[in-house]
Amino acid sequence: MATEVDDGPGTEPAEKLTAATISLDAGFLLAKLHAGGSVLNNRALAAFDLKERSYSVLALANSGLEPTQREMAEFLSLDPSQIVALIDELEKRGLVIRAPGKLDRRAKIVSSTPEGEALFRRAEAAARDAESAALAGLSAPEIATLKGLLRKALWGPAA
Amino acid sequence: MATEVDDGPGTEPAEKLTAATISLDAGFLLAKLHAGGSVLNNRALAAFDLKERSYSVLALANSGLEPTQREMAEFLSLDPSQIVALIDELEKRGLVIRAPGKLDRRAKIVSSTPEGEALFRRAEAAARDAESAALAGLSAPEIATLKGLLRKALWGPAA
DNA sequence: ATAAATCGTTGACTTTTTCAACTATCCATA
DNA sequence: TATGGATAGTTGAAAAAGTCAACGATTTAT
Numbered sequence: 001m002a003t004e005v006d007d008g009p010g011t012e013p014a015e016k017l018t019a020a021t022i023s024l025d026a027g028f029l030l031a032k033l034h035a036g037g038s039v040l041n042n043r044a045l046a047a048f049d050l051k052e053r054s055y056s057v058l059a060l061a062n063s064g065l066e067p068t069q070r071e072m073a074e075f076l077s078l079d080p081s082q083i084v085a086l087i088d089e090l091e092k093r094g095l096v097i098r099a100p101g102k103l104d105r106r107a108k109i110v111s112s113t114p115e116g117e118a119l120f121r122r123a124e125a126a127a128r129d130a131e132s133a134a135l136a137g138l139s140a141p142e143i144a145t146l147k148g149l150l151r152k153a154l155w156g157p158a159a
Numbered sequence: 160m161a162t163e164v165d166d167g168p169g170t171e172p173a174e175k176l177t178a179a180t181i182s183l184d185a186g187f188l189l190a191k192l193h194a195g196g197s198v199l200n201n202r203a204l205a206a207f208d209l210k211e212r213s214y215s216v217l218a219l220a221n222s223g224l225e226p227t228q229r230e231m232a233e234f235l236s237l238d239p240s241q242i243v244a245l246i247d248e249l250e251k252r253g254l255v256i257r258a259p260g261k262l263d264r265r266a267k268i269v270s271s272t273p274e275g276e277a278l279f280r281r282a283e284a285a286a287r288d289a290e291s292a293a294l295a296g297l298s299a300p301e302i303a304t305l306k307g308l309l310r311k312a313l314w315g316p317a318a
Numbered sequence: 319a320t321a322a323a324t325c326g327t328t329g330a331c332t333t334t335t336t337c338a339a340c341t342a343t344c345c346a347t348a
Numbered sequence: 349t350a351t352g353g354a355t356a357g358t359t360g361a362a363a364a365a366g367t368c369a370a371c372g373a374t375t376t377a378t
Contacts, residue, residue: 030193059181
């Protein structure tokens with residue numbers, strides 16, 4: 001991530017390079033939209049002393065799905081050691097707790113404290129607003145279509 | 160990014176966490192699909208001693224649009240200093256050249272050498288295959304819709 | 319019982335990102 | 349037509365993120 005995006009997408013200064021063939025590349029488009037959204041997201045989450053990463057960990061801890069750290073790592077496309085650091089931080093702040101896995105005591109299940117849940121609720125609302133800003137160029141049905149396609153690409157028709 | 164993705168999407172081992180509300184978050188979906196695609200992309204580009212970053216710079220140099228480094232930086236959501244390093248590398252390999260801007264001599268226009276163009280053609284084909292693999296879960300029309308929505312979100316209905 | 323595999327953790331290492339200078343050049347305007 | 353402020357590229361340093369191999373504790377397979 002770097003410069004650009006000061007007031008959300010749509011405010012860019014010309015973008016003559018959109019004519020380059022790389023702007024038809026899905027990977028590039030995903031990266032660029034993600035980059036712009038990240039700026040807005042992190043800006044919104046900073047009010048809660050969270051970043052995209054710690055927010056997503058907090059979200060999984062709040063899911064009620066009792067995820068292990070390993071599952072979090074895989075789901076978030078992060079190295080297990082990065083999860084350790086993120087959870088250390090959240091745990092230190094009293095937002096999540098580690099508990100030994102019920103049927104596998106090697107694993108640790110991460111869940112949210114009441115404080116963590118309260119913070120998550122507020123952060124979630126802010127993140128939703130940031131997403132709206134990042135996708136302001138799309139209508140509600142278009143956003144639904146977009147998300148549906150992304151989900152299908154990731155997990156197939158099932159999910 | 161990190162672990163996962165060994166044979167493209169659709170080969171994941173369960174993904175129980177898809178039920179978490181964060182998997183409805185556009186930012187998360189964009190990041191995750193991009194992460195998976197990046198692994199495939201970089202794997203494919205490694206055969207040409209390129210990474211996603213250097214490939215995208217090479218692509219812009221091959222666009223015929225005579226981009227300046229600044230324009231590249233903004234378009235690729237990178238810091239200008241990162242562009243310097245990427246171009247240094249490509250220039251050292253004889254794939255691109257810097258030329259002073261015609262009407263602004265501060266700016267440097269980056270364009271491709273014949274060698275750079277030849278390499279780009281081959282790398283482009285490999286990148287296309289990697290994209291197909293990353294989006295294997297979608298049909299051709301769905302991919303077109305997805306790209307269209309991403310482009311619209313970024314640049315509005317025009318582009 | 320034993321061996322191999324897995325989970326979380328640590329620490330080292332590399333890469334990427336961020337940011338503040340600095341030079342050269344451009345632009346505005348007095 | 350000078351002069352001041354902005355902008356393009358570059359450099360270098362510092363912070364953050366990513367990669368990877370090892371280890372103890374535990375589980376699974378034999």
